[in-house]
């Protein structure tokens with residue numbers, strides 16, 4: 455290399471910003487085996503990891519894992535047991551079983567795409583599409599379309615919503631391992647309307663944006679999980695023991711969709727909340743470094 459060329463190369467190198475640390479999401483996504491050791495969720499649903507996760511079999515007696523290429527059918531053993539229980543319940547309700555979406559990566563952690571949570575192996579997405587069959591090929595599992603239960607104007611359920619959907623959501627909410635279930639507000643509104651006098655379970659059903667093609671079940675921290683942080687506020691605190699069938703639910707199909715016009719006041723710029731996919735390893739609980747590294 456000539457001296458001017460060498461100088462140019464050095465100057466170019468100096469002009470580069472310091473290499474950014476690889477996000478924890480990329481590092482966790484690269485691990486294809488679980489961290490050895492007893493099963494233990496660590497941290498919180500949106501900032502954590504899991505040791506000793508187990509794989510939900512791609513096909514079970516009453517379920518199929520969808521989108522196998524994502525490799526996110528790993529979870530805490532409690533979650534795997536829950537899927538077994540709920541899929542058996544789906545059969546009792548007249549479905550062939552359940553189509554299962556993401557649980558988590560083999561060691562949990564943030565995912566490079568989509569979720570904020572699903573990091574401790576205690577969250578599972580379940581399709582709202584009743585399966586026509588449970589012997590789909592891997593290719594079909596990649597491309598089978600979601601089915602929405604929400605109307606086009608986002609204010610009510612559509613004809614895809616059935617009494618079996620409600621019974622399934624009720625069974626999920628009544629499962630003692632479940633902390634809460636997230637689903638589109640129109641589905642909760644329909645359940646509030648149709649629940650009759652047995653309403654305590656509705657407290658665990660939480661309205662959320664999206665979630666009209668799948669529902670999301672979040673399990674409680676297992677009683678012995680020392681490093682697992684229970685979500686606060688708990689649903690009980692949040693709804694003061696009520697069923698949540700109130701004006702906060704109606705907001706999702708009114709002001710949320712068509713915000714009232716208010717005079718524009720200058721305000722301090724809102725600092726965007728960082729997405730967990732961008733967290734560095736140092737931003738996760740300390741024990742997650744060992745979970746990531748262990749073999």
Ligand SMILES: [Zn+2]
Nearest residue numbers: 577578579670
């Ligand atoms: Zn989810």
